Amino acid sequence: MASEEVVEKCIENYKYSFRNDILSEKVAFITGGGSGICFTIAEIFMRHGCHTVIAGRKLGRLQLSAETLSKATGLRCVPVQADVRKPQDVIAAIDKCLQEFGRLDIVINGAAGNFLCPLENMSFNAFKTVLEIDTMGTYNVSKVAFDKYFKDHGGVIINISATLHLRGNLLQAHVGVAKAGIGKALD
Ligand SMILES: CC/C=C\C/C=C\C/C=C\C/C=C\C/C=C\C/C=C\C=C\C(=O)SCCNC(=O)CCNC(=O)[C@H](O)C(C)(C)COP(=O)(O)OP(=O)(O)OC[C@H]1O[C@@H](n2cnc3c(N)ncnc32)[C@H](O)[C@@H]1OP(=O)(O)O
Numbered sequence: 001m002a003s004e005e006v007v008e009k010c011i012e013n014y015k016y017s018f019r020n021d022i023l024s025e026k027v028a029f030i031t032g033g034g035s036g037i038c039f040t041i042a043e044i045f046m047r048h049g050c051h052t053v054i055a056g057r058k059l060g061r062l063q064l065s066a067e068t069l070s071k072a073t074g075l076r077c078v079p080v081q082a083d084v085r086k087p088q089d090v091i092a093a094i095d096k097c098l099q100e101f102g103r104l105d106i107v108i109n110g111a112a113g114n115f116l117c118p119l120e121n122m123s124f125n126a127f128k129t130v131l132e133i134d135t136m137g138t139y140n141v142s143k144v145a146f147d148k149y150f151k152d153h154g155g156v157i158i159n160i161s162a163t164l165h166l167r168g169n170l171l172q173a174h175v176g177v178a179k180a181g182i183g184k185a186l187d
């Protein structure tokens with residue numbers, strides 16, 4: 001692990017609002033599950049009986065997060081390196097999930113990119129990068145999950161959006177556009 005990496009922490013004294021086995025033996029594929037909000041989504045799913053695959057670009061952090069999650073919950077968490085902008089990575093990652101668990105029930109599209117930048121200073125590539133991660137990444141993962149498993153077995157896709165696109169938002173026009181694409185086109 002690189003020394004600057006933040007070690008994600010699980011919830012202390014987790015209190016159940018739903019039955020603790022409500023996701024028993026289900027499998028969730030969670031992009032962005034190595035950190036932040038989606039790490040905690042993975043944790044809560046696991047506390048309710050769900051095995052998980054967490055996907056992102058930084059394998060070291062994913063491995064550490066998977067160990068932390070499995071230790072806290074007693075469930076399996078498989079870390080997979082994949083850049084959601086690259087269809088071949090996504091195909092390999094969903095294949096890995098199906099090899100490990102033989103099923104897929106839930107996809108969480110949480111991988112995202114953001115930085116604060118006025119539009120007047122933003123490069124072509126900066127704007128494109130955020131759209132490719134958030135919007136195209138969501139499409140890529142959803143398409144592969146559907147083609148490889150959901151088409152025949154059904155399943156649930158949850159896309160993590162934001163409220164940035166509902167009104168104008170200073171310094172985050174790129175993310176507003178990307179999240180609007182998720183909200184309007186893919187829901
Ligand atoms: C929430 C804002 C996030 C960070 C800002 C920091 C502090 C926040 C302070 C206050 C917050 C205030 C309000 C927030 C309110 C609401 C938030 C709502 C929604 C949040 C949505 C989120 O998605 S949060 C998740 C954030 N997490 C991440 O972004 C992690 C992953 N990010 C990355 O990997 C990189 O940041 C990346 C998105 C740039 C992608 O990496 P990579 O593919 O390696 O790309 P690069 O080659 O590095 O860059 C590609 C082009 O983008 C240009 N670039 C990169 N950073 C900046 C920058 N800071 N400003 C301007 N341009 C930037 C880069 O130069 C490249 O362009 P070129 O033309 O040079 O090629």
Ligand SMILES: NC(=O)C1=CN([C@@H]2O[C@H](COP(=O)(O)OP(=O)(O)OC[C@H]3O[C@@H](n4cnc5c(N)ncnc54)[C@H](OP(=O)(O)O)[C@@H]3O)[C@@H](O)[C@H]2O)C=CC1
Nearest residue numbers: 032034035036037056057058083084110111112160161162
């Ligand atoms: N934080 C906030 O205030 C808000 C967040 N959101 C949304 O919630 C979700 C989680 O955000 P948050 O927890 O803050 O962010 P984090 O920065 O902790 O998480 C972003 C995750 O996305 C992964 N990721 C980024 N780019 C790629 C890529 N190209 N391929 C695969 N994985 C990638 C990162 O992993 P890695 O670096 O390993 O690739 C990281 O784990 C996002 O969808 C965000 O837009 C919505 C509203 C507000």
